[in-house]
Amino acid sequence: MNITHVVENLNRGGLERVVIDLIAVQQAAGHRCQVVCLFERGALAAELDAHGVPVIACGKRSGFDLAAVRRMRAAIRAHGTEVLNTHNSMAHYYAAIATLGLRLRRINTRHSMGVSAHHRRRDWLYRASMLGTDAVIAVSRASCEAALAQHLVPADKAVAIPNGIPIGAFRPRSAEARQRLAESLGLPADVALLGTVGRLHPAKDHALLLRAFAQLVAGHPHTALIVVGDGALRADLEREAQSLGIAGRVRFLGDRGDVKALLCAFDLFVLSSRTEGYSIALVEACAAGLPIVATAVGGNPEIVRDGRNGRIVPPGDADALVAAIAGLLEDVPRRESMGEAARAWALANGSVEAMAERYEAVYRGARLPDAASASR
Numbered sequence: 001m002n003i004t005h006v007v008e009n010l011n012r013g014g015l016e017r018v019v020i021d022l023i024a025v026q027q028a029a030g031h032r033c034q035v036v037c038l039f040e041r042g043a044l045a046a047e048l049d050a051h052g053v054p055v056i057a058c059g060k061r062s063g064f065d066l067a068a069v070r071r072m073r074a075a076i077r078a079h080g081t082e083v084l085n086t087h088n089s090m091a092h093y094y095a096a097i098a099t100l101g102l103r104l105r106r107i108n109t110r111h112s113m114g115v116s117a118h119h120r121r122r123d124w125l126y127r128a129s130m131l132g133t134d135a136v137i138a139v140s141r142a143s144c145e146a147a148l149a150q151h152l153v154p155a156d157k158a159v160a161i162p163n164g165i166p167i168g169a170f171r172p173r174s175a176e177a178r179q180r181l182a183e184s185l186g187l188p189a190d191v192a193l194l195g196t197v198g199r200l201h202p203a204k205d206h207a208l209l210l211r212a213f214a215q216l217v218a219g220h221p222h223t224a225l226i227v228v229g230d231g232a233l234r235a236d237l238e239r240e241a242q243s244l245g246i247a248g249r250v251r252f253l254g255d256r257g258d259v260k261a262l263l264c265a266f267d268l269f270v271l272s273s274r275t276e277g278y279s280i281a282l283v284e285a286c287a288a289g290l291p292i293v294a295t296a297v298g299g300n301p302e303i304v305r306d307g308r309n310g311r312i313v314p315p316g317d318a319d320a321l322v323a324a325i326a327g328l329l330e331d332v333p334r335r336e337s338m339g340e341a342a343r344a345w346a347l348a349n350g351s352v353e354a355m356a357e358r359y360e361a362v363y364r365g366a367r368l369p370d371a372a373s374a375s376r
């Protein structure tokens with residue numbers, strides 16, 4: 001098949017990582033893929049360039065941009081697109097406009113949980129675009145149920161397909177990797193490393209994590225927090241760490257291309273998000289055999305089974321976050337068994353190959369009523 005993926009851009013993030021990994025499997029299966037970016041190409045576009053996958057930027061400007069629509073339509077037609085897979089709302093309704101009158105199969109993937117009070121116009125346009133949409137893939141059962149409850153997607157067009165990753169590229173965590181990372185960051189070799197990966201955005205609630213860590217170190221002084229990711233909030237979060245008196249124990253590593261190597265050096269993975277669709281960071285943490293503490297939002301409880309491969313806590317609750325982390329730091333055998341369970345879950349449920357197989361079935365018009373059960 002000739003497949004066009006439409007995204008806002010290919011800057012570093014979970015959605016973008018899923019698209020790139022999915023394309024790798026699709027190309028290997030003999031499909032011909034391209035990516036059309038509504039805005040700029042983005043930092044990850046070079047990965048696709050290296051594999052001969054075209055990445056076209058439409059350069060959308062503020063407001064409705066007819067020129068960007070024309071560029072998108074030209075790229076989709078020139079590719080001979082048979083399947084159009086858009087990612088999230090704005091990319092979808094722009095692509096729906098750009099492909100009016102074209103004969104192709106339109107699939108949208110929803111990577112988030114749904115409506116927002118700040119995006120009513122976006123949600124109205126997305127609902128309107130459903131008329132010409134063949135299927136909508138939600139990346140978790142929770143996000144699928146939310147889209148149906150919010151009347152964003154017709155029930156007969158919705159299916160849940162959990163995100164997957166290239167499991168084989170992730171090494172299990174090791175004491176040697178932890179020691180090397182600690183020493184490279186100027187930390188004691190025997191320090192316990194708590195890690196988190198994600199853009200520095202309010203939705204990830206790093207401020208809550210910093211407050212919880214400030215409480216935690218009072219009873220666990222041989223602990224450090226490693227924050228991987230970048231964003232507009234970095235300066236604010238660094239100041240917050242200073243004001244909490246934990247700046248010496250927190251390392252902000254910024255945007256990194258070696259996340260796989262970093263994960264296997266952590267002792268524990270923490271995700272403090274206020275909202276998630278289906279977190280690639282959590283799936284990657286599982287692949288690295290990390291015990292996890294995560295908030296009970298979106299698809300997180302579909303990945304982290306409380307008491308089995310980690311702990312689930314309420315969002316916004318610093319005390320619960322501290323208690324869960326402390327409990328695992330103090331119980332090494334339990335931490336080890338949870339890490340083993342996390343790796344086993346990832347091997348059974350988190351592969352990009354399984355995800356791509358389900359995507360292709362939807363591309364070809366099949367219904368997947370049991371697809372959501374893959375993450376159970």
